[in-house]
Amino acid sequence: MPTSTRASTTLEIVAAVPRLRRRLLxxxxxxxxxxxxxxxxxxxxxxxxxxxxxPLKQDYRRMLAPPDVVHLLGTDEFGxxxxxxxxxxxxxxxxxxxxxxxxxxGIGVPLGLLAGYYGGLTAAGLMRLTDVAMxxxxxxxxxxxxxxxxxxxxxxxxxxxVTYFPRFARLAYVATLSVKTSLFVEAGRALGASGGRxxxxxxxxxxxxxxxxxVSLALGxxxxxxxxxxxxxxxxxxxxxxxxxxxxxxxQVMSQMPFYLLWPSLAxxxxxxxxxxxxxxxxDALDPRLRGH
Amino acid sequence: xxxxxxxxxxxxxxxVWAIVSLVFVLLRLAPGDVVQVLLAEGGASPEVVQAxxxxxGLDQPLGVQYWRWLSxxxxxxxxxxxxxxxxxxxxxxxxxxxxxxxxVASLSLGLALGVPAGILAASRRGRREDLAxxxxxxxxxxxxxxxxGTLLLLCFGxxxxxxxxxxxxxxxxxxxxxxxxxxxxxVTLGLTLAAITARFTRSSMLEVLGQDYIRTAxxxxxxxxxxxxxxxxxxxxxxxxxxxxxxxxxxxGGTVVVEYVFTWxxxxxxxxxxxxxxxxxxVQAVVLVVAGLFLMLNLLVDVLNAYIDPRxxxx
Numbered sequence: 259m260p261t262s263t264r265a266s267t268t269l270e271i272v273a274a275v276p277r278l279r280r281r282l283l284x285x286x287x288x289x290x291x292x293x294x295x296x297x298x299x300x301x302x303x304x305x306x307x308x309x310x311x312x313p314l315k316q317d318y319r320r321m322l323a324p325p326d327v328v329h330l331l332g333t334d335e336f337g338x339x340x341x342x343x344x345x346x347x348x349x350x351x352x353x354x355x356x357x358x359x360x361x362x363x364g365i366g367v368p369l370g371l372l373a374g375y376y377g378g379l380t381a382a383g384l385m386r387l388t389d390v391a392m393x394x395x396x397x398x399x400x401x402x403x404x405x406x407x408x409x410x411x412x413x414x415x416x417x418x419x420v421t422y423f424p425r426f427a428r429l430a431y432v433a434t435l436s437v438k439t440s441l442f443v444e445a446g447r448a449l450g451a452s453g454g455r456x457x458x459x460x461x462x463x464x465x466x467x468x469x470x471x472x473v474s475l476a477l478g479x480x481x482x483x484x485x486x487x488x489x490x491x492x493x494x495x496x497x498x499x500x501x502x503x504x505x506x507x508x509x510q511v512m513s514q515m516p517f518y519l520l521w522p523s524l525a526x527x528x529x530x531x532x533x534x535x536x537x538x539x540x541x542d543a544l545d546p547r548l549r550g551h
Numbered sequence: 552x553x554x555x556x557x558x559x560x561x562x563x564x565x566x567v568w569a570i571v572s573l574v575f576v577l578l579r580l581a582p583g584d585v586v587q588v589l590l591a592e593g594g595a596s597p598e599v600v601q602a603x604x605x606x607x608g609l610d611q612p613l614g615v616q617y618w619r620w621l622s623x624x625x626x627x628x629x630x631x632x633x634x635x636x637x638x639x640x641x642x643x644x645x646x647x648x649x650x651x652x653x654x655v656a657s658l659s660l661g662l663a664l665g666v667p668a669g670i671l672a673a674s675r676r677g678r679r680e681d682l683a684x685x686x687x688x689x690x691x692x693x694x695x696x697x698x699x700g701t702l703l704l705l706c707f708g709x710x711x712x713x714x715x716x717x718x719x720x721x722x723x724x725x726x727x728x729x730x731x732x733x734x735x736x737x738v739t740l741g742l743t744l745a746a747i748t749a750r751f752t753r754s755s756m757l758e759v760l761g762q763d764y765i766r767t768a769x770x771x772x773x774x775x776x777x778x779x780x781x782x783x784x785x786x787x788x789x790x791x792x793x794x795x796x797x798x799x800x801x802x803x804g805g806t807v808v809v810e811y812v813f814t815w816x817x818x819x820x821x822x823x824x825x826x827x828x829x830x831x832x833x834v835q836a837v838v839l840v841v842a843g844l845f846l847m848l849n850l851l852v853d854v855l856n857a858y859i860d861p862r863x864x865x866x
Binding site: 394395404406409478485486489502508509512523527535 | 566569570573574577578580689690692693694695696697698701702704705709710800801803804805807808811822823825826827829830831834835837838841842845
């Protein structure tokens with residue numbers, strides 16, 4: 259990231275003020291996003307240490323208990339500790355979304371890089387294919403894959419990978435096209451660098467920024483898809499403490515215990531918000547021209 | 552322009568073919584065999600499996616199957632449900648208008664909220680109104696439909712009892728009750744859409760307001776409102792229309808979830824039931840219809856854009 263521009267005239271300094279303010283705003287978004295993401299990841303990773311109870315342990319003497327000292331967020335309809343389930347639920351979201359996005363990026367980015375750098379008919383055909391894939395409403399694609407392969411966490415990760423890799427391919431392709439003609443790539447080629455070396459040393463670092471932004475947004479999308487499909491009964495299966503399933507459970511008993519609904523709702527929205535803020539903030543901080551305002 | 556529309560029609564036709572073929576391929580990628588999966592759970596004998604495969608044409612070579620599939624689609628025959636043994640077409644014909652009603656209602660609400668909010672934020676850039684709109688739209692984008700829908704249901708259906716919680720009454724039966732059922736799902740979907748629209752209207756407006764011709768208009772002494780609505784908005788709205796087209800995919804997807812939350816008897820019931828019973832023809836039919844709808848919407852958006860913006864070159 260380039261440091262601040264050296265403003266030589268007063269005019270330039272005056273012109274830089276709103277940009278600076280925008281920058282700060284972006285950074286505030288970034289820091290809130292980072293904090294939320296940190297909480298989410300730590301909660302998921304440290305669930306076995308932090309969780310006061312086994313998330314699956316039922317206690318029929320304490321069903322639908324309101325929040326108190328023993329159960330900080332209360333218990334669900336089977337007497338399971340809601341806080342513990344939330345923490346373990348974060349783990350599921352993290353694993354599924356993380357795995358899915360890793361798969362999407364791992365397939366999409368190299369595909370886009372190669373297609374962008376080498377061009378040709380194959381590349382054009384490949385990009386048409388990504389057009390077709392992107393012309394498909396993501397949740398429909400997800401539901402069709404579930405219909406074919408059955409529900410389950412691994413399948414969910416695959417679903418996220420399949421729905422999102424065309425976006426990564428497209429992005430890497432477009433970014434590579436714009437970098438490929440720059441002087442430093444030409445210089446590298448003039449010095450006799452191989453195609454592989456140019457891709458690795460010259461092009462990849464220069465397209466990393468937009469891809470990082472996309473990774474963040476994709477993680478938010480992954481969490482959305484995981485919880486949404488689990489809510490519909492097409493993702494994680496009971497008694498798994500997936501947030502989507504918890505919302506579905508809470509919905510069943512919301513007339514008796516409205517607050518139960520609040521916790522998993524906050525968790526899902528907070529996690530998605532974290533990655534949206536992070537992606538947006540990074541986009542503005544890394545390249546103000548990309549979104550501009 | 553006629554030529555441009557013709558070309559877009561051709562591209563759309565190609566995409567329809569691609570999706571129809573993709574669905575065909577996906578189905579053959581399924582682990583094992585459709586019929587085996589279906590009957591294995593009931594412990595059917597091999598003879599029964601063979602008979603079913605013959606009925607479904609799965610014993611034919613792939614080329615023949617593909618040809619049959621294509622000609623079936625051309626005749627708008629959507630096949631027979633494995634679960635109910637009934638043709639799927641009539642069911643879709645009944646459910647589709649209900650889903651479309653929801654889409655149109657929430658699209659209108661989203662635009663009616665999102666466009667003015669975006670204009671307000673852009674013209675009050677960096678001030679309190681701008682921050683409020685940015686904050687609200689970020690929130691709207693981050694709360695999934697199934698969460699906001701369930702929360703709305705809890706607040707306005709269960710606790711306040713302003714609206715019925717679940718069910719459906721057809722418009723011809725009782726218009727007022729029908730509309731009362733429509734409110735909460737429309738608000739759920741409309742808010743997400745408003746968030747997206749506000750965001751794009753804002754950045755598009757800001758982009759346009761920085762242009763030279765806006766400064767010229769101001770320099771000519773035209774009023775602020777006149778410049779904003781007659782000069783800026785006209786150009787700013789074009790990318791917004793495009794985005795609506797792109798987002799209509801997630802709108803249609805969101806409809807599935809929201810219909811489920813509010814037990815609105817649209818396409819989602821067929822889709823979700825189909826998926827959980829692994830009723831492939833059902834899922835396949837719904838996916839085809841919705842994807843077709845999505846492509847039509849995008850075609851409409853492109854034509855609309857060409858109509859609004861004379862600068863779009865039809866090359």
